[in-house]
Amino acid sequence: xxxxxxxxxxxxxxxxxxxxxxxxxxxxxxxxxxxxxxxxxxxxxxxxxxxxxxxxxxxxxxxxxxxxxxxxxxxxxxxxxxxxxxxxxxxxxxxxxxxxxxxxxxxxxxxxxxxxxxxxxxxxxxxxxxxxxxxxxxxxxxxxxxxxxxxxxxxxxxxxxxxxxxxxxxxxxxxxxxxxxxxxxxxxxxxx
Numbered sequence: 001x002x003x004x005x006x007x008x009x010x011x012x013x014x015x016x017x018x019x020x021x022x023x024x025x026x027x028x029x030x031x032x033x034x035x036x037x038x039x040x041x042x043x044x045x046x047x048x049x050x051x052x053x054x055x056x057x058x059x060x061x062x063x064x065x066x067x068x069x070x071x072x073x074x075x076x077x078x079x080x081x082x083x084x085x086x087x088x089x090x091x092x093x094x095x096x097x098x099x100x101x102x103x104x105x106x107x108x109x110x111x112x113x114x115x116x117x118x119x120x121x122x123x124x125x126x127x128x129x130x131x132x133x134x135x136x137x138x139x140x141x142x143x144x145x146x147x148x149x150x151x152x153x154x155x156x157x158x159x160x161x162x163x164x165x166x167x168x169x170x171x172x173x174x175x176x177x178x179x180x181x182x183x184x185x186x187x188x189x190x191x192x
Contacts, residue, residue: 020162020163020164020165022160022161022162022165023161024160024161025158025159025160025161026158026159027156027157027158027159028141028156028157028158028159029154029155029156029157030143030149030150030151030153030154030155030156030157031150031151031152031153031154033157034150035143035149035150035155035157036059036061036062036145036147036149036150037061037150038157038159039062039065039131039139039143039145039157040061040062040065042131042133042137042139042159043062043065043066043069043133044065044068044069046069046074046133046134047073047074047134048074048075048134048135049074049075049076049132049133049134049135050066050069050074050075050076050077050131050132050133051076051077051078051131051132051169051170051173052066052076052077052078052079052130052131052145053078053079053126053128053129053130053131053172053173053176054078054079054080054128054129054130054131054144054145055080055081055083055084055125055126055127055128055129055144056080056081056083056084056144056145056146056149057078057080057084057144057145057146058084058145058146058147059145059146059147059149059150060147062145063094063097066078066097066099067097067098067099070097070098070099071098076099076100077099077100077102077173077177078099078100078101078102079101079102079103079104079126079128079173079176079177079181080101080102080103080104080126081103081104081125081126081127082103082104082105082187083125085103085187085188085191094184095184095185095188100183100184101183101184102177102181102182102183102184103181103182103183103184103187104125104126104176104180104181105180105181105182105187106123106124106179106180107180126176126180128172128176129141129142129143129144129145130169130172130173132166132169132170132173134166135163135166135167135170136161136162136163136166137159137160137161137166138159138160138162138165138166138169139157139158139159140157140158140160140169141155141156141157141158142155142156142157143155143156143157
């Protein structure tokens with residue numbers, strides 16, 4: 001029994017050791033902290049890449065900042081849920097933006113009922129709200145990229161600088177993109 005305890009005590013620092021400590025973070029709340037302005041400022045400072053997965057993107061200032069970032073050489077990719085396209089919004093004009101926009105559009109699933117009938121399952125949402133800037137900064141929280149989310153609603157955002165965390169979010173971005181997204185232009189063409 002003593003040797004088990006000694007072994008556990010010997011390896012416990014290795015188990016508890018964090019891969020990379022989180023030393024730089026920021027917590028923001030809307031409307032008090034003007035989340036859209038904070039995000040736009042981060043977009044303006046990024047020099048390498050920005051990957052966005054957000055349920056709803058209708059904030060014109062954020063779209064403009066992403067467009068300007070792409071024009072100065074930042075690699076931009078955006079994934080949105082079809083909800084963003086329901087109303088006439090900025091996304092209807094986004095086929096003109098210089099960066100790729102993908103729409104979450106997974107294959108429709110069907111459920112076999114006991115009586116032999118088939119029922120269409122409810123399509124899942126792409127309800128994420130995160131942004132990866134470069135390879136080390138993650139913006140995440142409840143904040144949708146909309147005017148109401150920044151000026152009216154009670155929302156939050158957490159910004160963390162950590163390459164391990166950013167790597168996880170980048171992997172999730174790629175997984176979402178490969179598992180059920182189509183380019184915006186294809187999506188809009190299929191609606192016609």
